[in-house]
């Protein structure tokens with residue numbers, strides 16, 4: 001269970017998050033949505049440990065995440081995929097996914113990238129291939145990442161996050177930059193991760209339509225505050241949500 005408890009984040013005089021509270025229950029697909037500048041990325045960065053909130057708490061089970069350094073999250077069973085993928089374009093898909101495995105086994109790949117035995121290497125590579133197969137990018141595992149379409153690289157980023165064998169997967173606007181067809185495919189894949197792997201997912205997304213078909217629970221932010229929290233059906237008809245989204249497009 002991931003719990004945000006009255007999280008406030010200020011940048012000078014600007015309040016990016018204002019007493020934000022919500023709970024992601026185990027195994028659920030929880031979407032965090034809101035118009036531009038609502039505070040979604042700020043919230044993702046607080047949970048990932050990149051920003052320290054001004055006040056409030058973030059807990060995973062009994063663990064206070066704010067006491068941990070970001071690279072320790074993998075050890076707690078949290079996988080993260082970022083909006084701007086931090087992947088190596090010269091390396092193959094497999095090598096990129098294996099970086100996630102290194103984080104899992106030794107808490108940081110730089111200190112230990114040479115320390116896997118041959119047998120370990122084989123085992124991790126087999127698991128990385130399995131994850132890629134599951135995400136539908138199995139045919140591309142030996143290709144250099146730079147030669148592949150953007151939609152595939154997005155999935156590689158998710159594969160790398162899954163390679164830490166997480167209980168909770170954090171996805172920051174995974175559909176950003178994808179076309180309609182790629183977005184629909186990605187939405188189906190994300191739904192499948194939740195259903196087939198039983199992993200809880202926090203999906204930070206600008207596009208309301210993407211999350212409505214797949215999310216169990218939706219939290220809506222506007223100007224740093226939670227304006228609605230409920231099932232997709234609930235929030236879709238909420239007058240404050242409609243106003244926030246309409247206001248953003250006019």
Ligand SMILES: Nc1ncnc2c1ncn2[C@@H]1O[C@H](COP(=O)(O)OP(=O)(O)OP(=O)(O)O)[C@@H](O)[C@H]1O
Pocket residue numbers: 011014015016034035036037038039040041042043206
């Ligand atoms: N590092 C920062 N320094 C100062 N202000 C920031 C910083 N990061 C975000 N903000 C501000 O905090 C507010 C929330 O921004 P945030 O990026 O979290 O929103 P968002 O919902 O993710 O928006 P988008 O959908 O456009 O990515 C905005 O007013 C933004 O300008």
